Amino acid sequence: MGTAEPKRIGFLATQFDEYYQNLVFHGALEEARRYPVQLIFYEGSNTETFVKSGALDDTAFSLAAKTQLDGLIVMTNTMGSSFSHERIAGYLASFSHMPIVSVGLEFDNVYTLRPQAGCGMVQLTSHLVEVHHRRHFLFLAGPEGHPESEARKREFLHTLSELLPEAEPVIRYADFLEERAYETTIALIEGHWPFDAVVAANDQMAFGSIRALEEHGIRVPAQVSVTGFDDIPYSVLSIPALTTIHQPTSELGRRAIAYLATELGLSSSNPADMVADLSTSFVIRQSCGCMNGGSEETASTVDQLQMRLRNLFSLQVGERSRSAFLRRIEAAVVRSFKLEEILSALSHGLKQLGIRFAAVVMVDERRKNTSRASLLMQLTGEEVRIFTPNGHQFSTRSLLPQGLPKDFQAYVCESLQFGTEQMGYFICTPDAKDMRVYASLRDLITTSMKGALIMSLEKDRELMLQREVHERTGELVAANKKLKKEIAQRKELEQELLEVSNNIMTRIGQDIHDDLCQDLAALGMLAATLESTLKKTELASARQLAKSISESALKSAYTAKQIARDLFPSDLQDNGFTASVMQLVKSKNVTDGNMVSLEIQPGFHIDDKQQAIQLYRIIQEALNNALKYAKATRITVNLRYDDQSATVEVVDDGVGFEVKKGRTASGMGMKILSYRANLIGGKLHIASSPSGTMVSCRVSLQEGA
Missing domain, CATH: 3.30.565.10 (Histidine kinase-like ATPase, C-terminal domain)
Structure with missing residues (x-):
C-alpha cells in the first residue's frame, strides 16, 4: 500500500455475514485497492438487533464516532424500521466533518446511492400473472415502514391491481428474516388459505417460505410459485433455483468508494460523470415455474441441477468444516477461565483460520470510559503478543496503540457487547473464506472474556474474603488469648482470694481454739472452784449461780472448739x-x-x-x-x-x-x-x-x- 499514511474509511452496516451487505462491502473493497485507503467494516448487530429486524446497534455508531476516520459509508437501507429517519440523521450529524455515502436512504448534505427501481417488480408480477396464471398472492414484506420494502410492496400492489383488479393479496411482514417468513408461511398453510404465489421482498424470506411449503408437501413451483429480491449468490444454488430481481450490490460498493476517493483528493474524477449501472433486473429461474419444457430444456435443467447439487455439497462441506473448526477453537478457549490462556488459544485458532492480523481490545469497564481502552492481544502474522493482566493502555481514536498496520487494506471491527454492557471490540483482517466466521468469533470472544472477567472478580473477592477472614481470625485469636489471660488472671485472683479466705478462717479458728476456748474453759473451771467454795457457806443461791456459770462456760468452750474445727480442719493436714x-x-x-x-x-x-x-x-x-x-x-x-x-x-x-x-x-x-x-x-x-x-x-x- 506504499509508505504514505492511508485514508481510513468506515463501512457501517448491521451484519457482515448477510449476503447483501457482504457483497456491497466486497465491491467497495475491490474499488479500494485502487487507492491508498483502509476500509474498516463496523458490524452493529447483537442480540437486540435480531429482535428488531436488522436494526443497527448504537455501539457501532459510537465506536465509529470515536475512531479517527476520513470518510464513511453507511448502509442505511439495512437499519430496519426501529431506527427512524430522524434518529439516523442524528447519528450521521456526528460525522458531518467528513464525506459520507448513504446506501439506500436520502439525507441532507449526504451523498446517496440506491438501486434504480426500473421495472423489476413490474416484470416479476406480470410474469406470474400472465405466464403462470397465478391468482392468489402472498406478499412477504420486510419491517413495516422500511423504505425499500414499502417501495417494493407498492410496485407489486400497483401492478397486480392493473392486471387483476379482483385480486386480494395477503400482506405479511416477515422483517427480511428467513425464519420469520418460514413461521408466517406455516401459519397460512395451517389456516388453509389457498395461495398459489409467494412474492418475497428479499431472497432470505423466499428461502424460508420454500422450506415451509415443501415440509407440508406443497410442491414448488408446480403448486406454488415463489420469487425473491436481491439475487444473492445462494439464490442460484437453491432447489429450485430462485426467480428473483437482481440488485447491483457490488457496484454500489464500488461507486461509494469512487465518490469518497474523489472527495478525499485521491481521484480527479467528478462523481457526476461516473458511469455505473445501478438498475435492477428480473432474473427468471425455476421457482416461478419456468424452464420445464421440452427434452432439450430438460437436459439443460438436469445439468444445472447437477451443478447446483455439487455447489450445495461444497457449501455443506464448507459449513461443516467451519463449524468443526470453530468448535475446536471454542473448546480450546473455554477450557480455561484464565485470560492469558484464553487469548493464547484464540490466537492459535485465528492463525489456523488464515487470519493475518487480529487484536482484542477492552474498554475501561470500571470507569465506564469508552474513549480509553486496553489492548490485550495482537496477532500479526505468526507473532502473538499478549498484554495481561492490565493490557496496553491507549486512546480508541486510533483503534490500536500504534494505529492500524498499513500492510492490510481492510479490517472487520466487531463490537464485544454482553447484554447492555460494552466490553470492547475485536478487529481483524477479513481473510477467512466463510463470511460467518467473524460473528461466531465475536460471540465466542465475548462469552469467554466475560467468563474470565467474572472468574477474576470472584477470585479477587475470594482473596479479599480470605484476607478479611485472616484479619478477623487474627483479631479473634488475639481476643481469645486476651480472654484466656484474663481468665487465668481471674483464676489466680480467685485462688489468691480463696487462700486469703482460708488463711483468715484458719487464723480465726486458731484464735478461737487457742484463746477463746482456753478462756472459756478457764472460766468454767473458776466457776466450778467457786461452786466448791460456796458449798461451805449458807449462800445456796450463789452456789447455784456459780454452778450455772461453770456449766455454761464449759458448753460454750465445746461449741467454740467445734466452730474452730469447722474454720480450721486441722485433721486435713494431720490425718x-x-x-x-x-x-x-x-x-x-x-x-x-x-x-x-x-x-x-x-x-x-x-x-x-x-x-x-x-x-x-x-x-x-x-x-x-x-x-x-x-x-x-x-x-x-x-x-x-x-x-x-x-x-x-x-x-x-x-x-x-x-x-x-x-x-x-x-x-x-x-x-x-x-x-x-x-x-x-x-x-x-x-x-x-x-x-x-x-x-x-x-x-x-x-x-x-
Whole structure:
C-alpha cells in the first residue's frame, strides 16, 4: 500500500455475514485497492438487533464516532424500521466533518446511492400473472415502514391491481428474516388459505417460505410459485433455483468508494460523470415455474441441477468444516477461565483460520470510559503478543496503540457487547473464506472474556474474603488469648482470694481454739472452784449461780472448739481428707442427734491439698444447708471413685428446694459451692425434689497429680 499514511474509511452496516451487505462491502473493497485507503467494516448487530429486524446497534455508531476516520459509508437501507429517519440523521450529524455515502436512504448534505427501481417488480408480477396464471398472492414484506420494502410492496400492489383488479393479496411482514417468513408461511398453510404465489421482498424470506411449503408437501413451483429480491449468490444454488430481481450490490460498493476517493483528493474524477449501472433486473429461474419444457430444456435443467447439487455439497462441506473448526477453537478457549490462556488459544485458532492480523481490545469497564481502552492481544502474522493482566493502555481514536498496520487494506471491527454492557471490540483482517466466521468469533470472544472477567472478580473477592477472614481470625485469636489471660488472671485472683479466705478462717479458728476456748474453759473451771467454795457457806443461791456459770462456760468452750474445727480442719493436714470427713460427720452427729451417716468406698483418697480443702468445704456447706433448712431425718455422705475421678455426695430426705432451669446454684450458699467446684475443675451437680436433695461434686484425680 506504499509508505504514505492511508485514508481510513468506515463501512457501517448491521451484519457482515448477510449476503447483501457482504457483497456491497466486497465491491467497495475491490474499488479500494485502487487507492491508498483502509476500509474498516463496523458490524452493529447483537442480540437486540435480531429482535428488531436488522436494526443497527448504537455501539457501532459510537465506536465509529470515536475512531479517527476520513470518510464513511453507511448502509442505511439495512437499519430496519426501529431506527427512524430522524434518529439516523442524528447519528450521521456526528460525522458531518467528513464525506459520507448513504446506501439506500436520502439525507441532507449526504451523498446517496440506491438501486434504480426500473421495472423489476413490474416484470416479476406480470410474469406470474400472465405466464403462470397465478391468482392468489402472498406478499412477504420486510419491517413495516422500511423504505425499500414499502417501495417494493407498492410496485407489486400497483401492478397486480392493473392486471387483476379482483385480486386480494395477503400482506405479511416477515422483517427480511428467513425464519420469520418460514413461521408466517406455516401459519397460512395451517389456516388453509389457498395461495398459489409467494412474492418475497428479499431472497432470505423466499428461502424460508420454500422450506415451509415443501415440509407440508406443497410442491414448488408446480403448486406454488415463489420469487425473491436481491439475487444473492445462494439464490442460484437453491432447489429450485430462485426467480428473483437482481440488485447491483457490488457496484454500489464500488461507486461509494469512487465518490469518497474523489472527495478525499485521491481521484480527479467528478462523481457526476461516473458511469455505473445501478438498475435492477428480473432474473427468471425455476421457482416461478419456468424452464420445464421440452427434452432439450430438460437436459439443460438436469445439468444445472447437477451443478447446483455439487455447489450445495461444497457449501455443506464448507459449513461443516467451519463449524468443526470453530468448535475446536471454542473448546480450546473455554477450557480455561484464565485470560492469558484464553487469548493464547484464540490466537492459535485465528492463525489456523488464515487470519493475518487480529487484536482484542477492552474498554475501561470500571470507569465506564469508552474513549480509553486496553489492548490485550495482537496477532500479526505468526507473532502473538499478549498484554495481561492490565493490557496496553491507549486512546480508541486510533483503534490500536500504534494505529492500524498499513500492510492490510481492510479490517472487520466487531463490537464485544454482553447484554447492555460494552466490553470492547475485536478487529481483524477479513481473510477467512466463510463470511460467518467473524460473528461466531465475536460471540465466542465475548462469552469467554466475560467468563474470565467474572472468574477474576470472584477470585479477587475470594482473596479479599480470605484476607478479611485472616484479619478477623487474627483479631479473634488475639481476643481469645486476651480472654484466656484474663481468665487465668481471674483464676489466680480467685485462688489468691480463696487462700486469703482460708488463711483468715484458719487464723480465726486458731484464735478461737487457742484463746477463746482456753478462756472459756478457764472460766468454767473458776466457776466450778467457786461452786466448791460456796458449798461451805449458807449462800445456796450463789452456789447455784456459780454452778450455772461453770456449766455454761464449759458448753460454750465445746461449741467454740467445734466452730474452730469447722474454720480450721486441722485433721486435713494431720490425718488426711477421709479422716477429716469422718470427724466432721461425728461432730455433726454429736450436735444434731446421730442423723448423719458416712459411706466410704474402700481405697478412696484425695491427695491434692487444694482438692481436699475445697471438697471438704463443699461437704461441710452441703451438710450445714441440709441440717439447717431441709428438715431432714436422714443425711448420707458418700465418698466414691473410679479410675479417673473421685466423687463426694451429700443426700438428704428433706423438703427440697427449687433448682432454676439452666442454673446449678441459687442463693449464696449454692453459689459458693459452684465457685469452689470450678476452682478445682470439678463438676457440681445439684438435684432437688420434695422428697429430698442431692449435692455431688466430681473431680478428676489428674487435676492434682
